[in-house]
Amino acid sequence: MVGSVGNGGRRVCASGWHALACVTVVALLVAALAGGSADASSLRRSQAMPAVVGDGTIEGTVTSASTHSAIDGIEVCAYAPEAEPSCTFTNAAGKYAIAIPPGAYVVEFFSPYGSGLNYVTIYQGGASSWEEAEAHPLTVTAGGTDSGVDAAMQEGGHISGHVASAAPPESAIANVEVCAGQVEGEGFGCGLTDASGDYEISALPTGEYLVSFEPPGTGPSFIGQVHEGPVGVTAGATTTGVEARLALGGEIGGKLTAAPSGGPLPGAQACALISETEAVECAPTDEEGDYALRGLPPRSYAVGLAKPGYQWQYYPSGKVFAAAEQIDLLEGTGVGLRTVELLPIGYVPPPPVQPIAPPAPEQKPAPTTAPPTLAGVAGATGRSPAITVSSTRLKAVHGHVPVKVACSNAPCSGTLRITMRVAYRARRHVALYRTVVLAQGVFSLPADSHATLSLRETAAGRTHLGRAARHPAHAELLGTVSGGGELSLGVRIA
Numbered sequence: 001m002v003g004s005v006g007n008g009g010r011r012v013c014a015s016g017w018h019a020l021a022c023v024t025v026v027a028l029l030v031a032a033l034a035g036g037s038a039d040a041s042s043l044r045r046s047q048a049m050p051a052v053v054g055d056g057t058i059e060g061t062v063t064s065a066s067t068h069s070a071i072d073g074i075e076v077c078a079y080a081p082e083a084e085p086s087c088t089f090t091n092a093a094g095k096y097a098i099a100i101p102p103g104a105y106v107v108e109f110f111s112p113y114g115s116g117l118n119y120v121t122i123y124q125g126g127a128s129s130w131e132e133a134e135a136h137p138l139t140v141t142a143g144g145t146d147s148g149v150d151a152a153m154q155e156g157g158h159i160s161g162h163v164a165s166a167a168p169p170e171s172a173i174a175n176v177e178v179c180a181g182q183v184e185g186e187g188f189g190c191g192l193t194d195a196s197g198d199y200e201i202s203a204l205p206t207g208e209y210l211v212s213f214e215p216p217g218t219g220p221s222f223i224g225q226v227h228e229g230p231v232g233v234t235a236g237a238t239t240t241g242v243e244a245r246l247a248l249g250g251e252i253g254g255k256l257t258a259a260p261s262g263g264p265l266p267g268a269q270a271c272a273l274i275s276e277t278e279a280v281e282c283a284p285t286d287e288e289g290d291y292a293l294r295g296l297p298p299r300s301y302a303v304g305l306a307k308p309g310y311q312w313q314y315y316p317s318g319k320v321f322a323a324a325e326q327i328d329l330l331e332g333t334g335v336g337l338r339t340v341e342l343l344p345i346g347y348v349p350p351p352p353v354q355p356i357a358p359p360a361p362e363q364k365p366a367p368t369t370a371p372p373t374l375a376g377v378a379g380a381t382g383r384s385p386a387i388t389v390s391s392t393r394l395k396a397v398h399g400h401v402p403v404k405v406a407c408s409n410a411p412c413s414g415t416l417r418i419t420m421r422v423a424y425r426a427r428r429h430v431a432l433y434r435t436v437v438l439a440q441g442v443f444s445l446p447a448d449s450h451a452t453l454s455l456r457e458t459a460a461g462r463t464h465l466g467r468a469a470r471h472p473a474h475a476e477l478l479g480t481v482s483g484g485g486e487l488s489l490g491v492r493i494a
Contacts, residue, residue, distance in 0.1 A: 056140035059097040060149035062090045062109060064119075070094025071119065071153060075112045078105045078138075104137035106130065109151040111203040119153035120187075120205045120235070126152070128205075129186050156203035157233040159189075161242035163197045163213060165222070172197025173246060175216040180209040181464055183230055206235045212459050213244040221294045221334070222246040224459035250329035252293040254315070254337035256285050256305060259349065264289030265342060268307035269415050269480055271442050272296055276321040278456055279304070279442050282415060300326045303337065304415075304442050310342040312413035312444070312482035321444070345384075345483035385410040385447070385484040389477060392491045394418070396465040400439070400454045401493065403477070407445040414481040415442050416455055418491065420464060420473060436460045438475060438493070465493060 062074045076096045077087040080103045089112075090096045107124040111117035123133030140146060163176045178199045179190040187209065189201040208230035215222035225244050233239050252272055256265040270291040271282040280301070285291045293303075302324035303315035314324035315337060327335055343349070390404040401418060417440035438461035443453050457465055464473060479487030 055099045056102055056142060057097055057099050057145045058105070058107065058138065058140060058149045059095070059145065059147050060151065062094045062096065062151045062153060065152040065154045068152075071117065073112065073115050073117060074109055074119065074151075074153070076151075077108045077110075079108065080105050100140055102140050102142045104139050106133045107138055107149060108133075109153060111156070118156045118158070118202050120156045120203060122151055122153060124149055124151075154205070155236045157206060157235045158200055158202045158238035159204065159209065159211065159231060159233060159242050160198070160200040160238055160240050161244070163193045163199065163244045163246065165220075166245040166247040170245075173215070173222065176222075176244075176246070177214040177216075178211065178244075179214070179460065180204065180211045180231065180233075183208045183210060187233075200238075204233045204235075206233060208232050210462065211242055212462060213246065214460055215246060215295055217294065220332070221249050221251040221296070223249040223295045223297055226459055226462050247297075248332040249295045249297055250331065251334040252296065252301065252303060252327060252329065252337065253334065254291060254303070255339040256289045256291070256307075257339055257341045258310070259341050259343045259347060262341065265307060265310075268305065268310070268342065271304045271306075271415060271440075272301045273304050273321070273324075273442060274299065274301065276444055277441055277453060279415070279440055280456070282417065282440050282442075296329055298329055298331045300328050302326060305340060305342060306414050306442075306480055306482045307342060308480055308482065308484065308486055310344055310482060311347075313340070313342060316340055383409040385412040385481055387412045387414070387443075387445075387479055387481050387484070387487060389479075389487070389489055389491075390450075392489060393494065394477075394491050395494050396439075396457065399457050399462070401457065401465070403453045403455060404450070405443070405445070405453055406450040408448055410447050410483070411445065412447070412481055412484065413442075413444040414479060414484075416440065416453060416477065416479050416487075418455060418461075418475050418477050418493070420475045436464065438465055 058078065062071050063069060064071055070093050072090060072092045072094065074090045075087055076090065076098065077085045078098050078100050079085045086098050086100045088096050088098050108121060110121040111119045122128060123130065124138045125136060127133040138146065138149065159180050163173050164170045165173060174193055174195045174197065176193040177190055178193065178201065180201050181188050185205060185207050187205045187207055189204055191199040191201040193199045211227040211231050213225045215224060223246060225246055227242060227244065231239055231242050254270065256268050257263060258265040264287065266285050266287045266289060268285045269282055270285065270293060271279040272293045273279050281293045281296055283291050283293050302321060305313045305315060314321060316325055318324045329335060386408050388406050390406065394401050394403060403416060418438040420436045420438055437458050439455035439457045441453055441455040445451055473493045475491055475493050477489045477491045481487065
């Protein structure tokens, strides 16, 4: 079966109406995606919102806009601020009903993944975009029933193709995530390649799309790719032959431990760098302190290592980029780095114990001197480095996103990344949410300085940011400052 996610799965989480719609998927749902045996009724109940006294009800009928016949299995979700969504499905007569607390709601109608349905997402009142629906929400009153919240759904289009290795002999690549984002409009969908390397994305509205190919996180380390030029989609038709040939990259792996215990250091960040401010790939360390930087094009890299509360470091022990070891990476190869220990801010390793020779006869012992004081160490002075962003409206320019930042108190170094939460509809009863990294980079600034940092787009970022000039996107700017606090800021990308 070829995996696909229709544009009904598109849901970017930032603030306002649907900030809390981005929920963590429990292991049961993940198991279902992987072919688990959980039955549909139990999974549906996991999304149901229990009715309580004082709830209101919305109900209606979902039909095909072309044939006017009822559609069975359309998922209907009601979103309200600061609340989890309440979802249900239409029955064989196309009817549905949702009991929800009083308030203002956006109601979404979409084709669930794996249902075989191919209808473009719409919202209450026939709105074609979230913004239009949000501007005219549906008001639910206590104990009341809003009937006639109907939807007439248009048939969608498809994109299909094949993904294989670039180097001969050509071989299919399974589990590549292929995503299509509409250049003008809200159309968005993703699919996974099957064992034959084939994929299909369905339920897309008519328009032009940017298509990206993200390799799997296991197996050979392929390099992500963006399809050259936009792909046209027509409702009711399939655009075939949207293919990719992925080149083999390389992989850099290693392990981080914490001083003074020497235990594993989870939640740290490792970045493959080609300059002091340009990162090609970043990855966190796992519970064992291990990290893997995959899909790297062949060239030389430095590796930057950071975690809040710890001193920024270039592999293996450099404090400046010029002191970093350059790691030569060849196509299809992996480089394992030796374990590196990160030092907490202000921590000074104890000096090695030296044997003390007894004083010579008639000779007084040399006077002891106080150990040198530390200067400029944030932990020693009590002034932790802090970084601030001067604007929450950012603009993507030629593959980069400039961000104006200011560093205060002490020298600042760390990482910045822009992320977007996107919802994918899995089968007909599961909502799965994934964080997409749009752009990322590293920084190193003197104390009390300001600069414009250039964050480099990822392959997935090019798909989303390529249409941000016409349809600005809500995202989150995440910062890790070595020795300082973490930065989390809602931003708008245009």
